[in-house]
Amino acid sequence: MSGPRLDWAAGPGRPLRGELRVPGDKSVSHRAVMLAALADGVSQVHGFLEGEDTRATAAILQRLGVRIEAPEASERIVHGVGLHGLAGADGPLDCGNAGTGMRLLAGLLAGQDFASTLVGDASLSKRPMNRVIDPLSRMGARIDAAAGGLPPLRIHAKNVLQGIDYATPVASAQVKSAVLLAGLYAEGVTRVREPHPTRDYTERMLHAFGWPVAFAPGEAALEGRHRLRATTIAVPADFSSAAFFLVAASVVPGSQLCLRRVGMNPRRTGLLQALRLMGADIREENPGEEGGEPVADLVVRAAALRGIAVPEALVPDMIDEFPALFVAAALAEGETVVTGAAELRVKESDRIAVMATALRRLGARVDESPDGAVIHGGRLHGGEVDAVGDHRIAMSLAVAAQCAGGEVLIADCANVATSFPGFEGLAAEVGLGLQRRPPAVG
Ligand code: S3P
Numbered sequence: 001m002s003g004p005r006l007d008w009a010a011g012p013g014r015p016l017r018g019e020l021r022v023p024g025d026k027s028v029s030h031r032a033v034m035l036a037a038l039a040d041g042v043s044q045v046h047g048f049l050e051g052e053d054t055r056a057t058a059a060i061l062q063r064l065g066v067r068i069e070a071p072e073a074s075e076r077i078v079h080g081v082g083l084h085g086l087a088g089a090d091g092p093l094d095c096g097n098a099g100t101g102m103r104l105l106a107g108l109l110a111g112q113d114f115a116s117t118l119v120g121d122a123s124l125s126k127r128p129m130n131r132v133i134d135p136l137s138r139m140g141a142r143i144d145a146a147a148g149g150l151p152p153l154r155i156h157a158k159n160v161l162q163g164i165d166y167a168t169p170v171a172s173a174q175v176k177s178a179v180l181l182a183g184l185y186a187e188g189v190t191r192v193r194e195p196h197p198t199r200d201y202t203e204r205m206l207h208a209f210g211w212p213v214a215f216a217p218g219e220a221a222l223e224g225r226h227r228l229r230a231t232t233i234a235v236p237a238d239f240s241s242a243a244f245f246l247v248a249a250s251v252v253p254g255s256q257l258c259l260r261r262v263g264m265n266p267r268r269t270g271l272l273q274a275l276r277l278m279g280a281d282i283r284e285e286n287p288g289e290e291g292g293e294p295v296a297d298l299v300v301r302a303a304a305l306r307g308i309a310v311p312e313a314l315v316p317d318m319i320d321e322f323p324a325l326f327v328a329a330a331l332a333e334g335e336t337v338v339t340g341a342a343e344l345r346v347k348e349s350d351r352i353a354v355m356a357t358a359l360r361r362l363g364a365r366v367d368e369s370p371d372g373a374v375i376h377g378g379r380l381h382g383g384e385v386d387a388v389g390d391h392r393i394a395m396s397l398a399v400a401a402q403c404a405g406g407e408v409l410i411a412d413c414a415n416v417a418t419s420f421p422g423f424e425g426l427a428a429e430v431g432l433g434l435q436r437r438p439p440a441v442g
Contacts, residue, residue: 006414006436008394008424010401011382013433015254015302020426022242024049024074024235025263026419027173028293030100031205032233033058034108034181036078037066037086039209041230045076046291048235052418053098060105063089080230083184088114092152095120097348097391097418100174103132104202106153107178110141111185115157123348123389123415125151132178135166139182139190163188163224170343171316173198173267176220183222184211191221196316199267208233208292217267234291236263240320240392241420242298243271247324248399248432249300250280251331256301257430258285264294270318272298274325278305278332307334307377315341323396326355329375330364331403338372345370348415349390358385358397362404382406391415395423398434409437 024047034057036043048054050073058068058076065087067079095101095118102118106129109116119125130149137143142156163186168175176192180202183190197217206213206222210229213222242262249257264284272282281303284296305328318325322344329336344351352373356366361383365376382404387394394413401408416423427434 003414003417005412008398008410008413009407009435009437010398010410011407011433012404013252013402014431015252016245016249016257016431017255018430019258019260020245020430021260022237022245022262022426023051023420023422025238026051026054026240027100027199027201028233028235029054030057030098030104031177031201032235033061033068033076033078034104035205035209035228036080036230036233037061038083038108038184039080039228039230040082041080043078043080043230044232045078046074046232046234048074048076049238049419050074050421052096053101056094056096056098057101057105060093060095060101063093080228083227086112088112088116092117092119095124097121097124097415099124099127102151102153103129103174103178104181106132106143106155107136107181109155110136110139110143110159110182111161113158116155117152118155119152127151128346129153131170131172131175135164135168135175135179136182138164138166139179139186141182161186163190165191167193168195171196171198173202177202180206180220180222184224186224189221189223192219194218196313197267198316199265204292205233236290236293236295237261238419239263239268243321243324244395244399245430246271246275246282246298246300247328248402250275250282250303250305251328251399252402253302256299259298259300261290261295262298264296267317270314271321271325273314274308274310274318275328277308278328279303280305305332307332307336307375309337312340319343320392323351323355323392324399326359326373326375327396327400329377330359330380330400332377334377336375336377338375339369340371342371347390349388349393351390351393354388354390354393355396358393359400361385362400362408380404382408384409384411386411387413389415391418391420395420398427398432402432
């Protein structure tokens with residue numbers, strides 16, 4: 001965690017009203033600056049997420065010799081150095097809290113002439129990296145990690161990379177992307193096959209930068225020895241950030257809220273489907289396109305939710321939205337059953353355990369299983385909960401507090417700035433009861 005500790009006091013606000021636009025997509029922002037850095041020429045990125053995660057990636061690229069200007073907030077001008085133009089940096093490269101940053105950069109740096117060391121914060125230092133080390137090693141990369149395949153990652157210089165045909169055991173866009181980025185530097189064809197389709201931003205963006213890539217849901221392939229050409233990228237608003245407001249406006253009686261120009265890539269909108277199965281009233285209006293991605297305005301009205309068995313096929317398409325879904329489930333009528341979601345245990349925190357603990361403290365009954373949970377819907381009361389430095393847990397608990405019978409004190413919320421700078425202001429503007437708590441004395 002970067003800044004000082006931050007705790008929130010959250011409590012019933014008023015019905016959510018009005019409209020808002022959430023910040024740019026985190027996944028797209030990471031990839032935009034990475035590919036722009038490796039392109040020939042000057043690229044523009046509009047709507048770049050000013051989050052700590054994506055700024056850490058941009059700062060690493062700057063340390064590798066890429067000039068990146070920020071003429072105004074959410075704008076970046078990236079002076080690409082070409083595929084072979086990066087220069088090694090002294091000292092470790094700090095990815096902060098960002099699993100996406102570390103795993104994608106591992107692939108990108110595996111193909112360089114210089115060695116690099118990737119480090120992260122306390123949370124990232126506990127996250128599994130063998131899932132990228134294994135395929136990158138098969139391609140010929142030499143990567144050392146701490147015991148158990150944990151960061152820091154030391155990536156050796158001058159690896160000779162060979163394309164592979166890789167069937168990933170986990171459905172992970174980060175793993176797929178790491179292998180594809182290494183594939184830019186490999187001899188021959190690099191192919192990735194997934195057990196379930198994941199977000200395809202790397203593939204789409206490689207195409208936008210002029211690199212031939214063949215992809216379909218669940219599969220992607222490319223060949224080395226091409227070039228990336230500078231382009232302009234418009235980053236859509238992040239569906240994962242919109243998710244907190246979709247749930248909040250669904251559960252707070254009397255709400256009606258419009259979320260503007262939200263990224264609607266089908267590999268990201270599983271929560272929308274799950275909420276609709278639960279009875280949510282969410283309409284898509286003004287469908288359009290931004291930067292080659294589908295976008296729409298989402299108009300949410302409060303509705304009575306009922307529990308569901310979340311279809312396992314939706315899990316990868318809503319993998320970041322489970323903390324918010326747990327909150328919707330705790331306030332719904334009946335049981336919600338989550339299965340096939342063991343990946344939640346290796347996110348910024350163990351999101352099954354942390355959400356179960358927090359919701360129980362607010363009066364919910366939650367039965368954990370290794371790959372999910374059964375959440376028994378009902379009423380919540382006030383109490384003290386711990387977001388354990390996980391941004392999405394903090395924002396989800398702030399939503400839960402809107403329907404709790406009393407004030408909810410949420411500890412360790414500073415990392416909200418990793419993905420959603422300005423959350424507190426936007427939330428208060430549309431009606432959420434949310435304040436900073438003064439730091440404890442002593
Ligand atoms: C991401 C992929 C997902 C997601 C993360 C962003 C990406 O991680 O949880 O927030 O940008 O590729 P996994 O690849 O671990 O599923």
